[in-house]
Every structure is written in C-alpha cells, then in structure tokens.
Amino acid sequence: xxxxxxxxxxxxxxxxxxxxxxxxxxxxxxxxxxxxxxxxxxxxxxxxxxxxxxxxxxxxxxxxxxxxxxxxxxxxxxxxxxxxxxxxxxxxxxxxxxxxxxxxxxxxxxxxxxxxxxxxxxxxxxxxxxxxxxxxxxxxxxxxxxxxxxxxxxxxxxxxxxxxxxxxxxxxxxxxxxxxxxxxxxxxxxxxxxxxxxxxxxxxxxxxxxxxxxxxxxxxxxxxxxxxxxxxxxxxxxxxxxxxxxxxxxxxxxxxxxxxxxxxxxxxxxxxxxxxxxxxxxxxxxxxxxxxxxxxxxxxxxxxxxxxxxxxxxxxxxxxxxxxxxxxxxxxxxxxxxxxxxxxxxxxxxxxxxxxxxxxxxxxxxxxxxxxxxxxxxxxxxxxxxxxxxxxxxxx
Numbered sequence: 001x002x003x004x005x006x007x008x009x010x011x012x013x014x015x016x017x018x019x020x021x022x023x024x025x026x027x028x029x030x031x032x033x034x035x036x037x038x039x040x041x042x043x044x045x046x047x048x049x050x051x052x053x054x055x056x057x058x059x060x061x062x063x064x065x066x067x068x069x070x071x072x073x074x075x076x077x078x079x080x081x082x083x084x085x086x087x088x089x090x091x092x093x094x095x096x097x098x099x100x101x102x103x104x105x106x107x108x109x110x111x112x113x114x115x116x117x118x119x120x121x122x123x124x125x126x127x128x129x130x131x132x133x134x135x136x137x138x139x140x141x142x143x144x145x146x147x148x149x150x151x152x153x154x155x156x157x158x159x160x161x162x163x164x165x166x167x168x169x170x171x172x173x174x175x176x177x178x179x180x181x182x183x184x185x186x187x188x189x190x191x192x193x194x195x196x197x198x199x200x201x202x203x204x205x206x207x208x209x210x211x212x213x214x215x216x217x218x219x220x221x222x223x224x225x226x227x228x229x230x231x232x233x234x235x236x237x238x239x240x241x242x243x244x245x246x247x248x249x250x251x252x253x254x255x256x257x258x259x260x261x262x263x264x265x266x267x268x269x270x271x272x273x274x275x276x277x278x279x280x281x282x283x284x285x286x287x288x289x290x291x292x293x294x295x296x297x298x299x300x301x302x303x304x305x306x307x308x309x310x311x312x313x314x315x316x317x318x319x320x321x322x323x324x325x326x327x328x329x330x331x332x333x334x335x336x337x338x339x340x341x342x343x344x345x346x347x348x349x350x351x352x353x354x355x356x357x358x359x360x361x362x363x364x365x366x367x368x369x370x371x372x373x374x375x376x377x378x379x380x381x382x383x384x385x386x387x388x389x390x391x392x393x394x395x396x
Contacts, residue, residue: 011051014087018044018080029077029135040078043068047084054091059100062092077135086143093147101151104144112136185368188296188361199307200229203272225271232264257295259286259318265302269314272306274331280318286325289369290388294318294327297362297373301329301384304358309333309382320390324371327386333377362386 021027022037022044046068053061065088072081093101112133120129204226211219236257257264259280266276286294298316305314314331359375362384366373371388 007052007054010054010087011048011084014051014080014084015044015048018048018084021080022078027078027080029079029082035075039075040080043072043075043078044080044084047072047081047088051084051087051091054088055095058088058092058095062088082135082139086139089140090143090147093144094151101144101148105141105148108136108140108144112140184364188364198233199303200268200272201226201233203306203310204229204268207271207273222271225268228264229268232268257299258291259283259295259298261295262298262316265299269302269306273311274302274306274309275313276302277313277315278318279316283318283320286320286390290325290390293365293369293371293388294325294386297327297365297384297386298329300358300362304384305329305331305382322390324390325388327388328383330378330381330383333380333382359384 018027019041022040027040047065050061050064053064065085069081069085072078089104093104096104115136116129116133119132120126122128204222208219208222208226211222262278262280266278269276301316302314305312309331312332314329317326317328319326362375363373366386366388369388370391371386373384373386375382375384377383
C-alpha cells in the first residue's frame with residue numbers, strides 16, 4: 001500500500017518543503033530577482049507533478065520536468081526546484097535502463113565544467129566558478145551517482161539471488177542423482193543376493209528331487225547345499241538391512257563377500273551340478289572396493305552359468321598386474337542356452353530385460369569403479385571378461 005502511494009507522497013513532500021523555503025525567503029541560489037512567490041510555487045509544482053511518474057515512466061517524468069527547470073534557470077536558480085529535479089534524476093538513473101543510467105552519469109560532466117569555467121571568465125573571479133561546479137555536482141551529479149550505487153548493489157543482490165537459486169537447483173539435481181545411484185546400487189545387491197541364492201536353491205532342489213531315489217546320499221549333499229544357500233541368503237539380507245540402518249557408508253565393504261570367500265560360491269555351484277575351476281595363483285591383496293566388486297561379479301557369473309548351462313564346467317581365471325585385475329569366466333553353452341547377447345530393436349520384452357539384468361549388473365559394478373566388462377560367445381563358449389583398475393596398486 002505504501003509503495004503504491006510513495007510517488008505521490010514524495011511529490012507532496014518536495015512541494016511542501018519548497019513552499020516553506022520560499023516563504024522563509026531561503027529558496028534562492030543566486031541573488032533575488034524580484035520574482036513573486038506565487039510564480040516560484042507554480043514552477044515548483046510543475047516540477048513536482050512529474051515525480052508521480054518516477055517509478056512507472058522515469059524518463060518521461062524527467063523530460064516533462066526539464067521544461068519548468070529551464071524556466072527556473074531563466075528566472076534565477078532556486079533550491080526547491082533543483083532538489084525536486086534531483087529526485088527525478090535519481091529515479092531515472094535507478095529505474096531506467098542500464099544505458100540510460102550510464103548516460104545520466106556522464107552527460108552532465110561537460111556542461112557543468114563549461115558553465116563553471118564560463119562563470120569564472122565572466123566574473124573574473126574563482127569563487128563563482130567553484131560555486132557553479134559545486135552546485136552542479138551536488139544537485140545533478142550526486143543524485144545520479146547515488147542512484148548508480150543503489151543500482152549496483154541491487155543488481156549484485158539479484159545476481160546473488162539467482163546464483164543461490166541455481167545452486168539450490170544443482171543441489172536438488174545432485175540429491176536426485178544420489179538417490180537414483182543408491183537405488184541402482186541397492187537393486188544390484190538385491191539381485192545378487194536374492195536372485196543368485198534363490199536360483200541356486202531352485203536348481204539344487206530340482207537336482208535333489210531327481211537324486212532322491214537313485215542316489216540318496218548325493219541328494220542329501222545337495223540338500224545341505226540348499227540349506228547353506230538359504231542361510232547365506234538370510235545372512236546377506238540381514239547384513240544389507242544393517243547397512244541401510246547404519247549412518248556409516250564405510251560399513252558397505254564389511255557386509256559383502258570377499259575373494260577369500262570364493263569357496264562358498266564354488267561349493268554352491270558344484271552342488272547344482274557344475275564343476276568349477278578357480279585359477280587364481282599369485283594374486284596380491286586388493287583394496288576392499290576391488291575385492292568386493294570382484295566377488296560380486298564372480299557370484300553373478302556363476303549364478304548365470306548354473307542357470308543357463310547346468311552341468312557344464314566353469315573356469316574362473318583371475319590375473320593381476322600393477323594396474324588392473326582381470327577376471328575371465330567361461331563355460332560351454334548349454335543345450336537350452338537363452339542368454340541374450342544382442343537384442344534387436346523392437347524386441348525388448350520383459351522376459352528379455354530380466355535375462356539381461358545379470359549382465360547389466362556385472363557391467364555396472366565394473367563401471368562403478370572405473371573398469372569395464374564384456375560378455376560374448378567365443379568358440380561355442382560363453383565368456384565374461386572384466387577389467388578392474390587398481391588405483392593404489394596391489395601389495396603382495
């Protein structure tokens with residue numbers, strides 16, 4: 001409400017203060033020339049009326065006020081008129097365009113200097129020149145400089161506000177990306193734990209049903225593996241729940257398997273009917289990130305092998321140099337192998353997406369630590385090859 005009527009109040013204030021100065025005979029900047037107070041008030045009113053446009057049309061208000069200002073200059077300079085005109089200069093420099101603001105700052109310099117020099121030459125004294133220069137700076141340049149300063153601070157505040165909004169948007173995008181990444185990480189772990197163990201349990205249960213009459217002892221061995229897989233699945237699920245409740249992200253490595261635990265994966269795969277050979281001679285010690293990632297990749301590869309090529313031998317080779325760990329898992333293709341190597345456009349069905357999930361998890365796990373993975377058929381062998389970088393080097 002106050003902002004709406006602010007120009008009117010400012011105009012009335014300038015007129016009232018100017019009227020008081022005129023009535024007290026304090027309005028003249030130069031020697032009194034006999035102009036009546038009524039004429040002075042009329043000129044002052046003509047300058048104050050355009051102040052109503054100081055926010056909406058500042059340049060128009062300044063142009064309209066220039067006419068009575070020229071009349072005042074001809075009658076003899078008076079302080080109230082130039083104070084009101086200074087407010088219009090302030091408004092034009094503050095609310096006008098940036099180009100207008102710069103022009104108003106620079107344009108008065110030359111006229112003020114010329115008038116000051118002219119006054120000095122005309123009177124032959126220095127005092128009039130200094131007076132004209134001082135009045136020009138105080139009544140014309142000072143309002144513009146003040147407006148420029150306010151404008152600079154206002155623009156800086158607006159820039160900081162925009163910057164803060166941009167940072168808030170970036171922060172929100174980062175938060176959304178972090179949530180998405182965490183969901184993908186959780187989805188991979190759930191797939192490895194639930195799908196891997198349940199696939200092994202399903203395959204081993206089927207084997208136990210086939211062997212219960214023909215080889216009861218072997219069936220009992222398979223059932224023991226089923227129980228081991230069930231207990232291990234429960235343990236890993238409990239570990240994941242503990243991790244999700246923990247505030248320390250470093251617990252992640254502590255809840256997952258390591259390459260030293262490969263014997264459990266081998267026993268589970270062999271109980272499903274596959275023969276697993278591990279070639280990992282002379283491996284150094286790895287940091288937790290590489291160790292856990294390698295374990296999860298081998299776990300997923302063995303699950304895929306027992307699911308898609310049951311009964312086929314699986315060879316797992318691990319080799320490391322100072323720069324990277326190479327993992328190669330291969331097995332002959334099963335008779336009913338359905339592993340997707342490449343899906344043609346338009347055939348991305350839900351079944352095919354499910355089949356590719358294990359391969360996608362392997363590739364994503366390797367990429368998460370800067371490595372790479374590739375799965376393909378080579379000489380009737382299904383082969384998965386993974387390279388994991390060793391950032392800090394390995395220690396033997």
